[in-house]
Amino acid sequence: MKDTTTGSCGDATAQPTAEERRAAVRERYSRAATTGDGCCAPACCGGENDASGGQPPAREVSLGVGYTPEDLEVVPEDANLGLGCGNPTRFATLREGDVVLDLGSGAGIDCFLAAQRVGPTGQVIGVDMTPEMVERARANARRGGYTNVEFRLGEIEALPVADESVDVIISNCVLNLSADKARVLREAHRVLRKGGRLIVSDLVSTLPVPAVLEGNLDAVAGCLPTQREAYLETFRSAGFTDVRIAEEHPYPADYLLSDAGVQAFLEAHPDEAAELTAFAGSIFGAHFEATKG
Numbered sequence: 001m002k003d004t005t006t007g008s009c010g011d012a013t014a015q016p017t018a019e020e021r022r023a024a025v026r027e028r029y030s031r032a033a034t035t036g037d038g039c040c041a042p043a044c045c046g047g048e049n050d051a052s053g054g055q056p057p058a059r060e061v062s063l064g065v066g067y068t069p070e071d072l073e074v075v076p077e078d079a080n081l082g083l084g085c086g087n088p089t090r091f092a093t094l095r096e097g098d099v100v101l102d103l104g105s106g107a108g109i110d111c112f113l114a115a116q117r118v119g120p121t122g123q124v125i126g127v128d129m130t131p132e133m134v135e136r137a138r139a140n141a142r143r144g145g146y147t148n149v150e151f152r153l154g155e156i157e158a159l160p161v162a163d164e165s166v167d168v169i170i171s172n173c174v175l176n177l178s179a180d181k182a183r184v185l186r187e188a189h190r191v192l193r194k195g196g197r198l199i200v201s202d203l204v205s206t207l208p209v210p211a212v213l214e215g216n217l218d219a220v221a222g223c224l225p226t227q228r229e230a231y232l233e234t235f236r237s238a239g240f241t242d243v244r245i246a247e248e249h250p251y252p253a254d255y256l257l258s259d260a261g262v263q264a265f266l267e268a269h270p271d272e273a274a275e276l277t278a279f280a281g282s283i284f285g286a287h288f289e290a291t292k293g
């Protein structure tokens, strides 16, 4: 297939394989974990030397997607890489003693927020497949003296978590990165107790992803959205009930359109501008809720 790893939004139209996707995602978030630069946006078509893909700083991104200044105050500083597209714990009614699982926990921001809500009798488990991310999250937990949080290295398509052992699952800007979202949601269903809840913040769009972005590994690793109805249906097919979007907010189109890689691409391919601009304007940050009945 064509080289889709060059960092530009080039003419890549071939679809990456699941393995190529996984490697690109791991590579991007390994870099984010070690350099502190992050990006979770379809804008991440930036050049190899532009790890941020032209994104604003982590704090600004996080405030923009729904965290409060207080949230950012109480978590370890290194836990926020600005990689989220929502604030799932804001929607999760967490109780003292709950067991919470975070799918794709990154540097741990949502795990640390959950840990404060479930208290010392509760437990928070973060799962992430990028070793450098897990190391960073564990270091944050040690520094912050968190005794009710643990981070496990693993893939969310095959969760290292026992059947029916979790009360609430949260996830922030991760499921779209998986090549097999249906399998991830079946796994989520397996590990939840009956009556358990799933709260997912992720990107949705009303328009289909342009082929030029779908074939670009940098864009794929930067969280391309899924069309809203298709995403909702994946929850239902995995057996979840009461599936709904609790809140939705427009995702800033500029995050995509001002990206240096996108700009360069559009200069070379002005005929693609209308489709990319319309697509960028159709992206929303959505908060999904679902229950295991």
Ligand SMILES: C[S@@+](CC[C@H](N)C(=O)[O-])C[C@H]1O[C@@H](n2cnc3c(N)ncnc32)[C@H](O)[C@@H]1O
Pocket: 025, 026, 029, 039, 040, 081, 082, 083, 084, 085, 103, 104, 105, 106, 107, 108, 109, 110, 127, 128, 129, 130, 133, 154, 155, 156, 157, 171, 172, 173, 174, 177, 178, 223
């Ligand atoms: C966009 S970041 C979000 C991190 C975190 N949820 C946050 O909001 O800061 C995506 C994270 O998901 C992890 N990830 C992506 N695909 C995964 C998979 N299939 N299994 C496990 N972790 C995955 C990446 O390693 C990365 O740390």
